[in-house]
Amino acid sequence: MATLKYDDNGRIIFTEEMRKEYTILVPQMAPFHFEYLVDAFNSEGYKAELLRTTDYDLIHEGMKYAHNDVCIPAMLVIGQFIDAVKKKGIDKHKVALIITQTGGGCRASNYIALLRKALKKAHLEFVPVISLNANGFEKNPGFKLSPRFLHKLHDAILFGDLMMDLVHQCRPYEKEAGAVNQLKAELDERLRHYFNHKQLFSWRKSKKEMRHIINAFKALEYDKTPKPKVGIVGEIYVKFSPLGNNHLEETLEKEGVQVVVPPLYDFFLYSFDSRAHDIKRYGGPRKERLVLNALVWYVEVRREKVRKMMRNAGFETPIRYKALKKLIDGVIDVGTHTGEGWLLTAEMIDLIKHDAPNIVCTQPFGCLPNHIAGKGMFKKIKSLYPSSNIVAIDYDTSASEINQVNRINLMVSNAFRNFKEGSSS
Ligand code: SF4
Known part of the structure; x- marks a missing residue:
């Protein structure tokens, strides 16, 4: 021992x-x-x-x-x-x-x-x-x-964002029930081998894997009858974790909507960028700021290649980080970066602008920073985008699940009503 x-x-x-x-x-x-x-x-x-x-x-x-x-x-x-x-x-x-x-x-x-x-x-x-x-x-x-390990972690997030996006865009429309989940399981197995490489950078290899994944999703059969889109934003853990949000994604898909979840990588870019912002505004090591800016640039270059492959295959793509940050001009200051800060507001605006005005804003009970940048921004967002249909759900270990589901269902029924009115007008 x-x-x-x-x-x-x-x-x-x-x-x-x-x-x-x-x-x-x-x-x-x-x-x-x-x-x-x-x-x-x-x-x-x-x-x-x-x-x-x-x-x-x-x-x-x-x-x-x-x-x-x-x-x-x-x-x-x-x-x-x-x-x-x-x-x-x-x-x-x-x-x-x-x-x-x-x-x-x-x-x-x-x-x-x-x-x-x-x-x-x-x-x-x-x-x-x-x-x-x-x-x-x-x-x-x-x-x-080590640099290679770090690069693999970076790749893991890139692959995670890609897989999440494709599953969300495809699963609600699959012709054969379970086909998307089965494909994901097969691709996960394949990726397990991919990570075993010994190269420091594996751009060509990862690009090849990504192309394979995108083509595999494209090759499935779909019924493309449009469905309303519902975005999920919020504190990073309850936004992504089924344990934290009582399997929110599953609940929403069962209601017949398409789920849209903004990429995890944006949170990391926001964290690097926020530190760089603080150094610039309040002082600090210049070298660190340059490294952070270079990191954001590097990740965006890699992400742009993924976006290009997705676009070419006919899939929707997440917004670029710089454009996302621009969305909050005049709405909330970029200095608001405790918790998910301005990123949370930016993600809601992005969803509204990209066809997903229906949003569940997940908030851990008592999470002050995200209540400010989430629920605290609803009035402003509603005044700028009257079509938005946002609901805040508090997640707490003793919260009533029925209450959460009732509030979500109310938002989903509004989403269907607005969607119907929108498509018949
Ligand atoms: S206050 Fe909110 S954002 Fe901060 S650590 Fe807690 S849950 Fe996360």
Whole structure:
């Protein structure tokens, strides 16, 4: 068994020895993307496992070991980890947890401390916790973000966004029920092999995979009778995670609409850009700002290639980051970047402008920054775009699911009515 080593602050360090022996549990935060993130981890010699549980036991573990004042995403992630460590049938002394640390002004940066506190309370204080961050917090000799690994993580998000977009554009129109899900499962398996490459950059290879994916979706048979589109925006965890939003995507698709979810990559670009913005406005290392700007530029170049392939195949494509940012001119300041900040407002405007005026704005209960940039902007958005049909849904472990569904159904029935009126006018 690996010997536990601690840093000066008493934190357990994830060592080289642990890298060989330990399984790293990854919380399911975004189903389309985290599958590939875990593939990238495993291709780099880690033993990573994605937690797919969504049952009530884990919610209870979260409520038991995290204070009810903490953000719902933190409570659910903590609950999912503790539930898995207790139940998984793996050696508790050979398991580590990994969690993202944003480093922004929001409480998300402290989830890691809350998780360690919860582990202690659950008598699991010997479980190492790895911080996944781009700021160099908490060094671990057994977990290093090499340039190739970083590039694979970047690819995982690109593939995740592409897959999510294609599934959402195709599934509501498939002629054969289940065809899209089956195709996705086959492509996921294929991608598992893709991540095993040893190249630093794999542009040509990834472009080839993307073209294959796009063509495979294009080749399925569809009934293209148009359906109303419903966008999902909100706090990053409850927006993407079925555990956080009570399987919102599924609920909406069952109602017969096409779901539109803005890409995950926009959130990362927004985070880089926000830091660059702060350096410019308040001072800070010029070199860091240049690197951040270069990162945004690089990702956009890669994303543009994906958009081009999608457009050529007849699919709709997400907006460019710069154009997205422009949408909030005169609506909300770019300095509003705690939580999802201006990005949340921009995504709503983008959806409205691109045929999806029906929006579910997912908000963790008590999430102040996103209530300001989400619900707090509804009046302004409604005055600018009277056709918008937006509903805010609070997500809380003790919220009534019936209430959530009733509010969603009301918004969907308005969406169908507006859609009918729009198509008959
Ligand atoms: S954005 Fe909201 S839910 Fe997320 S950490 Fe901040 S306050 Fe908590």
